[in-house]
Amino acid sequence: MEHDFDRCLDRLHATDLEFASGSLDGLSNHGPMAAEALVQLGHGDRVEPFLDAYVARLRPRPPGRPIGERTSKPPHRRTDGRAAARMDERAAARADERAAALGDVSRAGDWIATWERELEARPWQDVLREAIPTLSDGVLASALHGFLRVAHATRSLERADTPSRRRELAHGLALWSARHQRLPGEPGRAPVPGHDAAAVFAALPRLDVPRRGLIFERLKVLEHEPAFAAAIDAWDASTFQLDGFVRAAAALGAAGVLGVPGSRIALVHVVTGASALRLVAPHLAPADTRRLAGHLLQAAAALWAVYGAPVRVSGAAPDAAAPDAAAPDVAAPDAAAPGAAVPGVAAPGAAAPDAAVPDPATLRQRARSSMDDHAIKLTEAALREHALAPAPLLLRAAATLLEG
Numbered sequence: 001m002e003h004d005f006d007r008c009l010d011r012l013h014a015t016d017l018e019f020a021s022g023s024l025d026g027l028s029n030h031g032p033m034a035a036e037a038l039v040q041l042g043h044g045d046r047v048e049p050f051l052d053a054y055v056a057r058l059r060p061r062p063p064g065r066p067i068g069e070r071t072s073k074p075p076h077r078r079t080d081g082r083a084a085a086r087m088d089e090r091a092a093a094r095a096d097e098r099a100a101a102l103g104d105v106s107r108a109g110d111w112i113a114t115w116e117r118e119l120e121a122r123p124w125q126d127v128l129r130e131a132i133p134t135l136s137d138g139v140l141a142s143a144l145h146g147f148l149r150v151a152h153a154t155r156s157l158e159r160a161d162t163p164s165r166r167r168e169l170a171h172g173l174a175l176w177s178a179r180h181q182r183l184p185g186e187p188g189r190a191p192v193p194g195h196d197a198a199a200v201f202a203a204l205p206r207l208d209v210p211r212r213g214l215i216f217e218r219l220k221v222l223e224h225e226p227a228f229a230a231a232i233d234a235w236d237a238s239t240f241q242l243d244g245f246v247r248a249a250a251a252l253g254a255a256g257v258l259g260v261p262g263s264r265i266a267l268v269h270v271v272t273g274a275s276a277l278r279l280v281a282p283h284l285a286p287a288d289t290r291r292l293a294g295h296l297l298q299a300a301a302a303l304w305a306v307y308g309a310p311v312r313v314s315g316a317a318p319d320a321a322a323p324d325a326a327a328p329d330v331a332a333p334d335a336a337a338p339g340a341a342v343p344g345v346a347a348p349g350a351a352a353p354d355a356a357v358p359d360p361a362t363l364r365q366r367a368r369s370s371m372d373d374h375a376i377k378l379t380e381a382a383l384r385e386h387a388l389a390p391a392p393l394l395l396r397a398a399a400t401l402l403e404g
Helices: 002-012 031-040 044-057 081-101 105-121 124-138 145-159 163-178 197-202 215-224 226-233 242-259 261-283 286-307 360-369 373-388 392-402
Strands: 018-021 024-028
Touching: 002 031, 002 044, 002 163, 031 044, 031 145, 031 163, 031 373, 081 105, 105 124, 105 163, 124 145, 124 163, 124 261, 124 286, 145 163, 145 261, 197 242, 197 286, 215 261, 215 286, 226 286, 242 261, 242 286, 242 373, 242 392, 261 286, 261 373, 261 392, 360 373, 360 392, 373 392
Parallel strands: none
Antiparallel strands: 018 024
């Protein structure tokens, strides 16, 4: 089954990082992530049928060459100090060119070639450990899909280190690099003691933005919202604790999936993005994990500010421009409440304490027959979180998405 998964990855690596649908161009290629989630769910035999339907919409892989690579063959290397200095200069020039190419989607093919070259030359763990700190401030890239693709690839490499899975990690890093997108504010730049994720969400502005276009394009409206940057700057990084952070952010995203039907797809990424932090954290230094978490919080906050209305976070400033009549309150996430969630959630379908909790085995089986990439990925993340600590809100969100 794992061999079949590699063969499916090879099919996908002949395609672009993105595709067009209708008037929207720039949609992420979800195929590899959904395929890896199906394998994780125990449905590896469903990967090929899923891809048979999925790949038809994808474009061919763009050509490219490694960024900063010399086009001419270097002369015989000397070992004296002058040669070492020239090598340092070339390395610095290569780093500068890569930095200038961050966020340039026209160089997607170059980014794929760049990360493929890196992963051919060095252990994938070393590449991942060095790459994520340089990319984390742009984790929003392609509505978090660069990071998500990296996380799924990381888990597949833990199962087996193969050339196909290294290439998949390269494609994930390439998407993250080509769509690298910074948001206003810098997590923890002006920390307020005790200002945790709950406080960040409670301080967010509530925006009434037309829900058209790609997610990452709509979030650019935050560039004109100083209250958003202030909330992010005030985060106290010392409050970060992995389990509490992931559970709280994922539960808030699930409340949004249940409470804001028109924003389900956008808010799914709050859940899957938070949960994916667990997949890469074991490979990072603690300081790099905390920094990545800060930028994931920033991305989740951006999604919530733009897509979370009419669900309110208790304590948030009222927005006179947004109707409150049907706006249920959602208490801010409580990192100290393991497994639970979002205390006081009143979002439709999410709040009732006696609401039926979907059976995990049933959800797993329903994902088997799904052709919805987001539903498959959300179900896998929800079941993974539920296995660690009861997560009824996540199970309900997954069931809702599987129902279509």
